[in-house]
């Protein structure tokens with residue numbers, strides 16, 4: 001029996017995941033004796049479904065040629081999901097942290113029907129983590145979201161699986177590559193505005209960089225870690241947030257004189273949910289440069305453990321989805 005996947009959103013990450021599934025199909029068959037097939041995909045205006053399975057590379061080619069993944073018009077993603085048969089929803093539509101966007105409807109629809117969900121879409125998780133977690137449990141479904149924090153950096157699985165048995169006192173990390181790039185360029189002497197412009201020219205920052213530089217994106221990740229690692233039922237409003245827009249060249253230079261750099265740090269602990277620029281000693285694990293993400297997990301038995309990696313990107317983010325899919329498939333085998 002195959003594992004049948006529906007993909008909601010077929011942009012950078014959706015296509016990256018389809019490509020990765022094609023690349024790793026042999027490995028999956030060898031490990032689990034079964035196939036993981038895409039049976040459905042939809043974007044903002046079109047959809048496609050075949051219970052026989054779809055060729056991932058043909059979907060990517062169709063999207064490149066026509067701008068649409070399918071030839072059926074899409075009216076309502078949640079209604080489409082309710083009309084088809086699948087096992088796992090991969091939800092990679094745009095993040096909307098104000099309403100949860102279409103992604104929240106897709107995830108509710110899937111979990112409500114007992115389908116498993118893998119997502120890297122921060123909006124639904126930052127707004128409604130507890131609701132979705134409960135919905136998943138009530139319906140015997142799994143919800144995994146490794147790529148929603150730190151992209152390819154496996155911070156959630158590290159805390160929830162590899163560090164099982166430890167008491168985690170806090171997690172502190174750089175969870176937004178755009179801000180880290182800007183602050184690293186300010187270390188090189190650039191003023192904020194110029195560093196931001198460079199980030200935009202290189203494609204690291206959006207035309208509207210507000211969510212990144214005001215700390216909102218990092219705060220969403222703080223919420224996801226707080227809920228999933230610490231079991232704190234919180235949402236975005238519970239995080240104390242300061243962004244990087246007020247950091248001056250002078251402040252960066254003064255910090256450098258004392259052997260510090262300034263980094264935007266997300267801190268999660270039972271006592272504190274905070275995003276703020278902090279002084280970090282040069283050479284400390286949290287003093288990474290460029291677009292890298294990093295996290296330090298403070299444990300009672302093993303002390304501090306640090307992890308670093310690329311926080312975004314087509315194949316990097318898709319690799320986190322693949323890892324969630326394989327973990328799910330392993331649990332299906334173990335639970336047989």
Ligand SMILES: NC(=O)c1ccc[n+]([C@@H]2O[C@H](COP(=O)([O-])OP(=O)(O)OC[C@H]3O[C@@H](n4cnc5c(N)ncnc54)[C@H](OP(=O)(O)O)[C@@H]3O)[C@@H](O)[C@H]2O)c1
Nearest residue numbers: 009010011012013043044092093094095102120121312313
């Ligand atoms: N890119 C990264 O490195 C990265 C890293 C971590 C997390 N994420 C998250 O992953 C998600 C996808 O990011 P992305 O970079 O792939 O974005 P993207 O390239 O803009 O793709 C978004 C896709 O969603 C589709 N879409 C828009 N509205 C939709 C709706 N109502 N129903 C279904 N599909 C809809 C778009 O359709 P059209 O193609 O028709 O416009 C597009 O195919 C976002 O939530 C993002 O925050 C991305």
